[in-house]
Amino acid sequence: MPTVPTTAAAAGTTAGGRSRRDPERRERILAAAAQLASRRGFHTVGMADIGAEAGIVGSGVYRHFDSKTAILVALLDRVMARLQEGAGAVLAGPGDERAHLSALVRDHIRVAIEDRSVLAVYHREVHTLPEEDRRRLRRLQRHYLEDWVHVLSPLRRDLADGELRLAVHAAIGAIQSTLFFRSGLAPERLAELLDGMAHACLGVEPATDPGPEPADAAIE
Amino acid sequence: MPTVPTTAAAAGTTAGGRSRRDPERRERILAAAAQLASRRGFHTVGMADIGAEAGIVGSGVYRHFDSKTAILVALLDRVMARLQEGAGAVLAGPGDERAHLSALVRDHIRVAIEDRSVLAVYHREVHTLPEEDRRRLRRLQRHYLEDWVHVLSPLRRDLADGELRLAVHAAIGAIQSTLFFRSGLAPERLAELLDGMAHACLGVEPATDPGPEPADAAIE
DNA sequence: CTGGATTGTGATTCCTGGTTCACTCGTGGC
DNA sequence: GCCACGAGTGAACCAGGAATCACAATCCAG
Numbered sequence: 001m002p003t004v005p006t007t008a009a010a011a012g013t014t015a016g017g018r019s020r021r022d023p024e025r026r027e028r029i030l031a032a033a034a035q036l037a038s039r040r041g042f043h044t045v046g047m048a049d050i051g052a053e054a055g056i057v058g059s060g061v062y063r064h065f066d067s068k069t070a071i072l073v074a075l076l077d078r079v080m081a082r083l084q085e086g087a088g089a090v091l092a093g094p095g096d097e098r099a100h101l102s103a104l105v106r107d108h109i110r111v112a113i114e115d116r117s118v119l120a121v122y123h124r125e126v127h128t129l130p131e132e133d134r135r136r137l138r139r140l141q142r143h144y145l146e147d148w149v150h151v152l153s154p155l156r157r158d159l160a161d162g163e164l165r166l167a168v169h170a171a172i173g174a175i176q177s178t179l180f181f182r183s184g185l186a187p188e189r190l191a192e193l194l195d196g197m198a199h200a201c202l203g204v205e206p207a208t209d210p211g212p213e214p215a216d217a218a219i220e
Numbered sequence: 221m222p223t224v225p226t227t228a229a230a231a232g233t234t235a236g237g238r239s240r241r242d243p244e245r246r247e248r249i250l251a252a253a254a255q256l257a258s259r260r261g262f263h264t265v266g267m268a269d270i271g272a273e274a275g276i277v278g279s280g281v282y283r284h285f286d287s288k289t290a291i292l293v294a295l296l297d298r299v300m301a302r303l304q305e306g307a308g309a310v311l312a313g314p315g316d317e318r319a320h321l322s323a324l325v326r327d328h329i330r331v332a333i334e335d336r337s338v339l340a341v342y343h344r345e346v347h348t349l350p351e352e353d354r355r356r357l358r359r360l361q362r363h364y365l366e367d368w369v370h371v372l373s374p375l376r377r378d379l380a381d382g383e384l385r386l387a388v389h390a391a392i393g394a395i396q397s398t399l400f401f402r403s404g405l406a407p408e409r410l411a412e413l414l415d416g417m418a419h420a421c422l423g424v425e426p427a428t429d430p431g432p433e434p435a436d437a438a439i440e
Numbered sequence: 441c442t443g444g445a446t447t448g449t450g451a452t453t454c455c456t457g458g459t460t461c462a463c464t465c466g467t468g469g470c
Numbered sequence: 471g472c473c474a475c476g477a478g479t480g481a482a483c484c485a486g487g488a489a490t491c492a493c494a495a496t497c498c499a500g
Contacts, residue, residue, distance in 0.1 A: 021466065021477060041348040043263045046457060059459080060478045068458065123400075124344045128261040163413060166403045170394040170417045177393030180343075183386045193383060197390045200420035241447060241496060266487060279489080280448050288488065 026064045028054040038117035079118040102207040105198045120179040171201035248274040258337035299338040322427040340399040391421040
């Protein structure tokens with residue numbers, strides 16, 4: 001009755017595949033937390049749930065994270081970092097404002113599709129974080145947003161400062177709408193449509209030139 | 221040391237203003253819950269907080285609601301109903317698809333600005349509800365969305381079904397972006413910009429005609 | 441004026457879920 | 471092969487917060 005690893009993965013001691021000691025357990029925990037939290041909300045999932053989904057028991061998670069919120073923080077930190085890196089790579093690359101802006105849009109779409117669940121969690125749970133972490137993340141978020149505004153600004157001279165920010169928020173909001181419902185569209189088509197709508201929000205024609213490749217340019 | 225009503229409001233027995241028995245206590249509780257939850261997240265606010273903000277003690281809330289989640293449900297039900305009523309009034313009114321669509325956009329913007337906090341709570345907390353309530357609300361949400369799709373469809377013959385839904389989601393996402401940051405813009409200007417961007421997402425020129433007035437047409 | 445229903449209070453209960461702990465087991469270095 | 475250490479386990483602990491209860495104050499009928 002005991003010792004039978006219940007869940008899928010069946011990370012059994014002897015069974016095929018990974019041994020009881022999983023070197024990437026930490027990753028699996030993060031993935032599990034992201035997955036569960038995006039569906040049911042972070043506070044409704046217990047350590048037991050997260051552990052189970054990651055192939056261990058609830059208390060075992062504490063071998064990898066100090067607390068439950070530490071998991072959340074790690075998760076959100078990571079996705080925010082990913083956005084920043086993308087933006088950094090874009091802005092460091094060649095091209096004019098138009099090209100840069102379009103590249104920013106495309107990179108955000110990429111993250112929204114690839115890291116869908118984590119980004120959804122971010123959007124819903126930042127404000128539940130303890131003061132300090134929240135501040136830090138919000139600051140990063142503001143920087144990221146500022147990158148967009150800075151590039152958009154010369155293209156939309158008709159907009160005041162606050163209006164530029166609103167436009168950027170709206171564009172990102174449009175992109176992230178895909179986080180909250182399953183369109184069922186093929187990823188390419190999805191990306192294409194989001195791209196068009198984000199640009200429409202910004203009031204800027206998309207740069208036809210694919211622009212600087214944001215892919216792993218400045219990351220590694 | 222006891223019996224001194226600690227909190228602000230000082231809803232004291234004799235003091236000026238409202239008596240200890242507030243006829244609209246229920247409303248104040250809902251308002252308080254919306255306010256607090258929109259800032260700190262629903263699960264991080266306690267019954268004590270809600271009560272305090274509403275001028276009573278935590279346990280007193282149970283005179284008006286059966287449980288904590290009952291408050292949330294009442295809140296979300298209400299905002300969803302408001303959206304529906306608006307859409308119903310719009311569609312019942314005169315005008316072609318263009319006019320209807322623009323009116324839908326404007327009504328959603330109105331709700332997003334007026335009921336800002338409740339809508340924000342909705343967006344973040346629907347999926348934490350118990351199965352049954354969640355289903356019900358999601359169904360209503362789908363109906364509402366369907367209203368938009370139905371009107372948009374003839375205007376965007378180039379889009380497939382799933383693509384129409386995506387566009388609507390994106391437009392609403394753009395509008396609701398205003399829920400999550402303080403633009404500081406004047407409400408009229410804010411509404412104007414959101415209107416433009418939502419239409420841009422939908423790929424439809426806004427109807428210049430103000431269209432049918434959604435205001436309290438079919439509500440009372 | 442009086443009795444009953446309603447609203448509000450403070451203390452108490454109770455339980456969920458995060459966290460800790462003592463212990464076991466597998467692994468990797470010597 | 472042996473030892474030390476890190477990963478995983480199950481039981482126990484514990485706090486915080488939702489919910490309950492007995493009681494007081496208020497309002498409204500009749």
